[in-house]
Amino acid sequence: MRENLVFPITMGLTDGVITVLMLASADFLGPSVMTVDLALRIAFGSAFVGTLSFFIAEYSRLRFQLIRASRQLTMHSPESLIRSDLGAKIFMESLAGTLLSGTFGFVGALIPLSVDVIEPAFGLVAILSAYFVLAAMGLAIGNISSGNKYKWMAALILLGLIVTTVGNFVSIVH
Numbered sequence: 409m410r411e412n413l414v415f416p417i418t419m420g421l422t423d424g425v426i427t428v429l430m431l432a433s434a435d436f437l438g439p440s441v442m443t444v445d446l447a448l449r450i451a452f453g454s455a456f457v458g459t460l461s462f463f464i465a466e467y468s469r470l471r472f473q474l475i476r477a478s479r480q481l482t483m484h485s486p487e488s489l490i491r492s493d494l495g496a497k498i499f500m501e502s503l504a505g506t507l508l509s510g511t512f513g514f515v516g517a518l519i520p521l522s523v524d525v526i527e528p529a530f531g532l533v534a535i536l537s538a539y540f541v542l543a544a545m546g547l548a549i550g551n552i553s554s555g556n557k558y559k560w561m562a563a564l565i566l567l568g569l570i571v572t573t574v575g576n577f578v579s580i581v582h
Contacts, residue, residue: 412501414552416509419462420455421545422564423509424516425538426571427454432521433575434582436535440528441581447521450581454517459510466505470498516541535572542568 431450435442474494519541524534546564550557 412505413508416462416466416505417512418545418549420458420509420512420514421516421541423458423462424451424454424513424518425520425541426567427458427513428517428520429535429538429568429571430575430578430580432524432581433535433572434579436520436524436531437572437576438531438582440524440531442521442524442528444525446581447518447525451514451517451521455510455514458513459506462509463502463506467499467502470502471495474498538572539565539568 428450431454432442520534520538523537524531527533542564543561546561547557549555549564550560553560
């Protein structure tokens with residue numbers, strides 16, 4: 409899989425799942441108040457914020473690469489590269505990645521929320537579904553990056569456990 413697809417997909421899914429664990433873990437672990445409407449609003453809000461953050465970070469990163477390239481080429485000003493086809497290309501690449509990240513952020517957030525809506529009496533299953541997504545992401549990242557997929561999986565599940573603990577403590581949706 410190409411890097412320009414891996415990053416927004418990974419970013420979106422993990423951001424969506426982790427944000428939902430922060431926002432709704434108290435709901436998952438206590439008496440559920442989750443409705444379809446609330447689940448969609450939380451997933452949309454999570455994806456919206458993640459999408460904006462992704463665009464700002466990705467566009468500024470790519471733009472900085474153009475500025476660095478202009479310095480390496482000893483150009484007088486980076487403006488000529490920024491206003492060139494390369495500048496337009498990085499904007500479009502950032503926009504495409506943003507849409508992909510936002511879509512996967514929405515899906516990632518909606519997975520545990522949907523489980524809670526379908527079976528509110530078993531909030532632990534919603535949390536386990538979030539951990540399952542994080543574990544799958546860890547395995548995928550480990551494979552793609554030629555890393556230890558089990559260490560990646562364990563690290564993302566540990567991250568999920570930490571976020572669940574903090575989310576339950578701050579108790580935003582309860």
